[in-house]
Amino acid sequence: MAELTYRDAVVRGIAQEMARDPDVVFLGEDVAKAGGVFKATVGLLEQFGPLRVRDTPISEQAILGAAMGAAMTGLKPIAEIMFSDFFAVCFDYIANEIPKGRYMSNGQTKCPLVVRTGNGGGARFGAQHSQSVENWCMMIPGLKVVAPSTPRDVIGLLAASVRDPDPVIFLEHKSLYAVKGEVPDGEILDTLGTASIVRPGKDATILALALMVPRAFAAAEKLKSEFGIDCEVIDVRSLVPLDTQAILNSVARTHRLFTVEENPRLCGWGAEIVSIVADEAFYELDGPPVRITTPHIPLPAADILEDLALPSVDRIVDRVRRSMEN
Amino acid sequence: MKTDARNFAATKEVLVPLLRQMLLVRRVEERLSADFHAGKLPGGVHLYIGQEAVAVGVCAHLRDSDTITSTHRGHGHFIAKGGSPRAMMAEIWGKRSGICRGMGGSMHVADVSKGILGANGIVAAGLAITCGAAYAVTLDRSDRVAVAFFGDGAANQGTLMETLNVATLWNLPMIFVCENNRFSEFSPTSTVTAGDIVDRARAFKIPCASVDGNDVLAVHGAAGAAIERARKGGGPSFIEAHTYRLHGHLEAEKSFLKSAYRESAEVEEWRGRDPIALFKTYLRGEGILDEREVDALEREIAAIVEDAAQFAEAGEPADPNLVFEVMFHEQRA
Ligand SMILES: Cc1ncc(C[n+]2csc(CCOP(=O)(O)OP(=O)(O)O)c2C)c(N)n1
Numbered sequence: 165m166a167e168l169t170y171r172d173a174v175v176r177g178i179a180q181e182m183a184r185d186p187d188v189v190f191l192g193e194d195v196a197k198a199g200g201v202f203k204a205t206v207g208l209l210e211q212f213g214p215l216r217v218r219d220t221p222i223s224e225q226a227i228l229g230a231a232m233g234a235a236m237t238g239l240k241p242i243a244e245i246m247f248s249d250f251f252a253v254c255f256d257y258i259a260n261e262i263p264k265g266r267y268m269s270n271g272q273t274k275c276p277l278v279v280r281t282g283n284g285g286g287a288r289f290g291a292q293h294s295q296s297v298e299n300w301c302m303m304i305p306g307l308k309v310v311a312p313s314t315p316r317d318v319i320g321l322l323a324a325s326v327r328d329p330d331p332v333i334f335l336e337h338k339s340l341y342a343v344k345g346e347v348p349d350g351e352i353l354d355t356l357g358t359a360s361i362v363r364p365g366k367d368a369t370i371l372a373l374a375l376m377v378p379r380a381f382a383a384a385e386k387l388k389s390e391f392g393i394d395c396e397v398i399d400v401r402s403l404v405p406l407d408t409q410a411i412l413n414s415v416a417r418t419h420r421l422f423t424v425e426e427n428p429r430l431c432g433w434g435a436e437i438v439s440i441v442a443d444e445a446f447y448e449l450d451g452p453p454v455r456i457t458t459p460h461i462p463l464p465a466a467d468i469l470e471d472l473a474l475p476s477v478d479r480i481v482d483r484v485r486r487s488m489e490n
Numbered sequence: 491m492k493t494d495a496r497n498f499a500a501t502k503e504v505l506v507p508l509l510r511q512m513l514l515v516r517r518v519e520e521r522l523s524a525d526f527h528a529g530k531l532p533g534g535v536h537l538y539i540g541q542e543a544v545a546v547g548v549c550a551h552l553r554d555s556d557t558i559t560s561t562h563r564g565h566g567h568f569i570a571k572g573g574s575p576r577a578m579m580a581e582i583w584g585k586r587s588g589i590c591r592g593m594g595g596s597m598h599v600a601d602v603s604k605g606i607l608g609a610n611g612i613v614a615a616g617l618a619i620t621c622g623a624a625y626a627v628t629l630d631r632s633d634r635v636a637v638a639f640f641g642d643g644a645a646n647q648g649t650l651m652e653t654l655n656v657a658t659l660w661n662l663p664m665i666f667v668c669e670n671n672r673f674s675e676f677s678p679t680s681t682v683t684a685g686d687i688v689d690r691a692r693a694f695k696i697p698c699a700s701v702d703g704n705d706v707l708a709v710h711g712a713a714g715a716a717i718e719r720a721r722k723g724g725g726p727s728f729i730e731a732h733t734y735r736l737h738g739h740l741e742a743e744k745s746f747l748k749s750a751y752r753e754s755a756e757v758e759e760w761r762g763r764d765p766i767a768l769f770k771t772y773l774r775g776e777g778i779l780d781e782r783e784v785d786a787l788e789r790e791i792a793a794i795v796e797d798a799a800q801f802a803e804a805g806e807p808a809d810p811n812l813v814f815e816v817m818f819h820e821q822r823a
Contacts, residue, residue, distance in 0.1 A: 193674075193675065193677075194674075194675045194676050194677055197676065197677070197751065198675070198676035198677070198747060198748075198751060199747070199748045201675065201746070202746075203746045203748070206748050219677055219681065219682065220682070221643070221646035221674065221677075221682040221683060222613050222614070222643045222644065222646050222647060222674055222682070223646045223647060223648070224647075225648055249611070249612070250612065252612075253612060253615075253647070287533065287534075288532040288533030288534075288584070288595065289533055289534065289595070289597070289611070290533070290594060290595040290596070290597050290598050290611060291593075291594075291598065291611075292597065292598070292610070292611030292612055293597070293611050459813065459814060460817075461813060461814070461817055464592065464593045464808070464812070464813055465532075465533060465584060465590075465592060465593060465594055465595025465596075465597075465598065466532060466584030466585070466588075466592030466593070466595065466807070466808035467532035467533075467584050468584070468807050468808055468810065469584070469592060469593070469808045469810065469812065469813050472810050472813050473813055
């Protein structure tokens with residue numbers, strides 16, 4: 165066991181896979197020599213050399229298109245798009261090219277690649293560097309979508325993503341890079357599509373992703389100690405594939421469902437999950453499912469405004485408590 | 491000082507405001523740098539220090555009705571185009587007295603009343619927006635122009651090619667101003683950019699100039715010619731201004747970079763070619779300003795900056811109601 169930051173876990177995860185498989189290559193803007201703007205790729209150039217670890221120009225379309233072409237012809241690229249907001253400038257590759265090749269060619273082509281990106285708010289970078297775009301990705305058929313909340317999950321899920329035969333969008337949360345956690349020694353390999361129960365509870369189920377997981381956890385502790393409400397907190401970890409069974413099982417135990425989402429409200433991932441639960445477990449519910457989200461706005465820059473927009477521990481506590489009292 | 495691109499009467503009335511504006515941009519940003527390092531600013535800042543001659547040399551020719559788009563490194567363009575230092579600093583501080591009332595922040599300062607359509611967090615996004623602003627001019631048949639400021643790194647986005655084509659094809663009153671400050675973040679330009687950027691524009695057979703971006707008169711001359719041409723219906727022009735970013739890509743960079751990405755000797759060499767120092771020397775040499783007048787100007791600017799910084803710091807925090815208010819037109823407070 166060692167204590168590792170989330171950002172160092174990214175380095176270790178990439179290194180683990182590059183050391184294991186010579187077909188794994190890594191490219192992005194300022195990822196090699198500078199070690200990444202989030203310091204999450206430090207040392208990879210030195211370890212694996214300039215042919216496998218490449219700095220690119222500011223050309224997101226070239227980055228993802230090249231990753232795709234390389235994946236179609238034998239490599240297993242990891243491509244970095246620095247901020248997930250920039251998915252919008254290369255969205256053709258994300259929405260039309262990478263996810264569709266296998267399907268359209270009846271399985272002749274494949275696209276085993278990972279797109280890593282810094283996602284989410286909290287850094288006061290303003291509306292074009294702070295978005296949570298997990299829902300942009302989840303809506304596209306052909307993409308897998310993963311968002312770890314702990315250093316251990318970063319390594320295990322990144323390894324699973326690299327080894328997956330299909331394209332995976334890997335959303336790292338910018339506000340988690342400095343967070344530390346225990347990580348076992350040796351190789352770590354996790355499984356995509358598995359949620360994890362981070363706090364068992366009997367009164368209500370709270371689903372969360374990435375930065376919202378520690379907030380949901382803190383809220384659950386407060387709800388228990390201050391209001392005697394015992395919440396089960398589930399880290400969804402992977403939106404596609406989704407661990408529907410874990411979610412339905414939890415709802416069957418607690419009979420209440422809350423989602424804590426950083427994405428703007430309309431078409432957030434929680435809406436999809438609420439609809440699944442309504443379809444499959446409607447009669448298990450003792451009350452309406454409640455979505456706690458960022459309002460349907462771009463994120464404001466000023467610190468107090470950004471804090472107000474993102475779901476906070478207090479907002480989660482308040483929303484759950486009021487709903488449970490009814 | 492090389493001033494061969496000059497093609498205007500260098501009167502004191504033209505020259506002194508250039509120095510004044512460069513000083514204003516510089517001193518505002520020096521204050522922002524200090525405030526950032528004192529932990530007072532809510533977010534990061536990308537400073538323009540070292541590149542002032544470009545924004546000032548171009549914007550000296552522009553009216554409020556002309557439009558510009560800018561980049562993540564947008565404070566210099568904002569001030570050079572006539573934006574208020576008070577309102578800009580308050581915005582960067584996240585205050586309700588900010589030019590966007592705290593909604594935008596450093597990377598999104600905008601003042602449409604001054605023709606500043608906005609700084610932009612997406613590298614190269616301003617190019618196509620400027621194309622649209624220039625297209626709008628062709629419908630109102632005025633002699634307004636639209637200027638896009640963008641970096642050498644931005645030149646590697648496909649949108650440059652798209653915009654050059656449309657602007658040329660439609661003969662738009664647009665000026666492309668590429669500020670080649672020798673870096674895309676931490677990558678020296680030579681490691682990420684093939685060929686000369688200005689040659690990309692030459693392929694469209696529009697007037698192109700490659701100028702010393704630390705020589706405000708060279709920039710002023712090239713921009714003056716391009717803007718005048720655009721006003722008269724002569725279509726787009728491209729200027730590549732060679733300059734140097736003296737501060738970091740962003741002020742926080744030292745806290746996370748594992749090693750230096752440029753030699754300090756190189757930075758020092760460029761510090762020796764500081765556009766403001768060069769221009770002061772020129773003005774003194776030509777007998778246009780004496781030491782006393784330069785000092786008076788410095789004091790005047792220092793007072794403006796002190797006032798703006800205090801205004802920003804003392805301002806009330808942003809208004810929480812705004813978070814839900816300004817999404818659509820009918821909600822605007
Ligand atoms: C589409 C997009 N890709 C990447 C970034 C991250 N980024 C911000 S500034 C920058 C470098 C820009 O270089 P250049 O255009 O030369 O401008 P400079 O910073 O030198 O002023 C990068 C890569 C971004 N903001 N937008």
